Amino acid sequence: MKRTNLFLWVGIVVWSCLTFFIAWVLVTPDNPLTKLYRAPIEQLNDRVFTGPYPVGDQFSQLHAQGVTADVSLLDPKIPYERVLLHRERKNAERAGLQFYDFPVASILGQKFGSYYNANVRHAALTIDSLERNGTGKIYLHCYLGQHRMAAVRKILESRAPALPAKYRKPSI
Secondary structure: OHHHHHHHHHHHHHHHHHHHHHHHHHHOOOOHHHHOOOOOOEEOOOOEEEEOOOOOOHHHHHHHOOEEEEEEOOOOOOHHHHHHHHHHHHHHHHHOOEEEEOOOEEEOOEEEOOOHHHHHHHHHHHHHHHHHHOOOEEEEEOOOOOOHHHHHHHHHHHOOOOOOHHHOOOOO
């Protein structure tokens, strides 16, 4: 009986520690594990930057580069992204950035939710509108700056009739 209780308690402790570690990894996007997969911040054109969830002083750095709008693709239906979105709203406000969120659920490149494609298009249209209004530069991001952000970026690069020529890929 005592041995069974010991195994049960050890299991509970190990499970709890593992759960807390995973939660910490997910709500700390620049931790050593996810840092390996975070895309760099890149400039799509003279007005749009793309990349991963901004951490640390990156909000201030983006603002110093002339970024005035933060376009996030994080989805509050994903628990750890809800935490990050809350944090991001505060950081964007502190840095003087307009904040836009177009929830797009994706894990490891797998799309989730019927709203994925619609919100990707809405994000692209919003970025286009912000650019046409000349309100400053825009930072578009998702969690790691890989999959969701690339879907919006693809629209911005390929929608020749609706977007300025600077988005069009040169035809060879």
